[in-house]
Amino acid sequence: MYSYKPRYWDPEKEDLDERLKRVEDLKNGSVDAAKSRIAGGFKKGGFRKGNGTWNTQYRRKQVARSNYILLITFVVLGLLTFYFLSRYMPSLANLLGN
Incomplete structure (x- = not known):
């Protein structure tokens, strides 16, 4: 049974x-x-x-953190690019002009 x-x-x-x-x-x-x-x-x-x-709340936090890090990275790279272009661009323009 x-x-x-x-x-x-x-x-x-x-x-x-x-x-x-x-x-x-x-x-x-x-x-x-x-x-x-x-x-x-x-x-x-x-x-x-x-x-x-x-767990969507955990995922949302991770995505927000990732976006924040990406934004900071772009800002730092933009500032570094601006610095190097403003410092070395005049000498590059003179070199190409001659």
Whole structure:
């Protein structure tokens, strides 16, 4: 006869056990600990385990930070270009004119 035994699954407890195991491995300094630490870094902001959705707030922060760094880079490169052109352009114009 068929007998079904329902089992209880607690995702929070499983996540806690996984983190505790990761910390214990880190203390031991094994290769698996390094792999786990790297994989944990990827999981941190992306996919939420509990409800199965993507963490859009984390993604939005990362995109804003990336755009800010890109803007600062362009400003610095623009200032450096202006400096070098204003400093060396007159001598370049004289060289080409003669």
